[in-house]
Amino acid sequence: MPREYVHRAALAEVIPIGWERCGESRFAVYAQWPRAHALFTHGALRSYDATIVAETIRQAGLLICHAELGVPLGHQFLLHDLFFRVDQDELGVGPTPAMLEIDVTCTEVKQRGGRLSGLRYEMELLRDGEPLAAGGASASIIAPRVYWRMRGDVRGDVHGATAPAPTPLPAPGVPCAVGRVHQEDVVLAQTGEPDRWQLRMDTSHPVLFDHPVDHAPGMVLVEAAKQAAMASLGRPDTHVVGMACEFTRFIEFDAPCFIQACRLPSAGAEAGDSVLVTSRQHDEQAFSARVTLAAIASSAAPGSSAVAAESFTA
Numbered sequence: 001m002p003r004e005y006v007h008r009a010a011l012a013e014v015i016p017i018g019w020e021r022c023g024e025s026r027f028a029v030y031a032q033w034p035r036a037h038a039l040f041t042h043g044a045l046r047s048y049d050a051t052i053v054a055e056t057i058r059q060a061g062l063l064i065c066h067a068e069l070g071v072p073l074g075h076q077f078l079l080h081d082l083f084f085r086v087d088q089d090e091l092g093v094g095p096t097p098a099m100l101e102i103d104v105t106c107t108e109v110k111q112r113g114g115r116l117s118g119l120r121y122e123m124e125l126l127r128d129g130e131p132l133a134a135g136g137a138s139a140s141i142i143a144p145r146v147y148w149r150m151r152g153d154v155r156g157d158v159h160g161a162t163a164p165a166p167t168p169l170p171a172p173g174v175p176c177a178v179g180r181v182h183q184e185d186v187v188l189a190q191t192g193e194p195d196r197w198q199l200r201m202d203t204s205h206p207v208l209f210d211h212p213v214d215h216a217p218g219m220v221l222v223e224a225a226k227q228a229a230m231a232s233l234g235r236p237d238t239h240v241v242g243m244a245c246e247f248t249r250f251i252e253f254d255a256p257c258f259i260q261a262c263r264l265p266s267a268g269a270e271a272g273d274s275v276l277v278t279s280r281q282h283d284e285q286a287f288s289a290r291v292t293l294a295a296i297a298s299s300a301a302p303g304s305s306a307v308a309a310e311s312f313t314a
Helices: 051-067 144-155 218-233 306-313
Strands: 016-021 026-033 076-086 098-112 115-127 130-142 188-190 196-199 238-247 257-263 273-281 284-295
Touching: 016 051, 026 051, 051 076, 051 098, 051 115, 051 130, 051 218, 076 218, 130 144, 188 218, 196 218, 218 238, 218 257, 218 273, 218 284
Parallel strands: none
Antiparallel strands: 016 026, 026 098, 076 130, 076 238, 098 115, 115 130, 188 196, 196 257, 238 284, 257 273, 273 284
């Protein structure tokens, strides 16, 4: 599997292992989740982090666009929205890597100048033939020259003008309050205000920043939304079971970006707890996500200490 098809530099971060066309707008993607991963598995729980579903959807969509729909390598994908719902009972790590079959349907296909310029894709993820998750995303696709002309005002011209200096990286919050073990995986920094954090954009992170980019990647914001929702609820002993994200502006490296969480009214115990997470930079909203969480069916939840959660949100 060419790693360029899924916009990854490290082979270890490539999730799809194959694909085939099933119709004019339907495809099957075959994928494998590793038994251990720095960000996408919880060792103590022997379970996958639900954000691997978002990354799988992202990579499967890129693969189909490049391999089957004629998008040249090097073109830029501007993500507009991404959503997923997952059955947490299917997130357990087994004795072998998880094998997935993904049913991909492309809709709202747009062409410009004979090339694909945008689409929506919806997916059903099966694990060993059983439903695991469903989701999708939409994106616009832009040629490199057009993209860099659009980005020139803030990132320098296409000939490599010096980009603005990044903001200093703030200290991370408490890992166990957001379901993490290591400080380097925490993407939120405390601000001293309840339910408000500064986004940590650590460009040296080997997974979230697998390769050089000119703005905060979408998966950094997905991770931030998950962590903010956990911290806001004071419930690190939860799994994300659903997320619906909208991306409206680029988040730049040279100015602080702030994450805000607001708990939403409960739709009942079976529906889980929902939190609205938004990001703002230069006082403009750049991202929003509705995150739904449910209790982990295990007493081995990482960092279940209420004290840790309170210290993070204070």
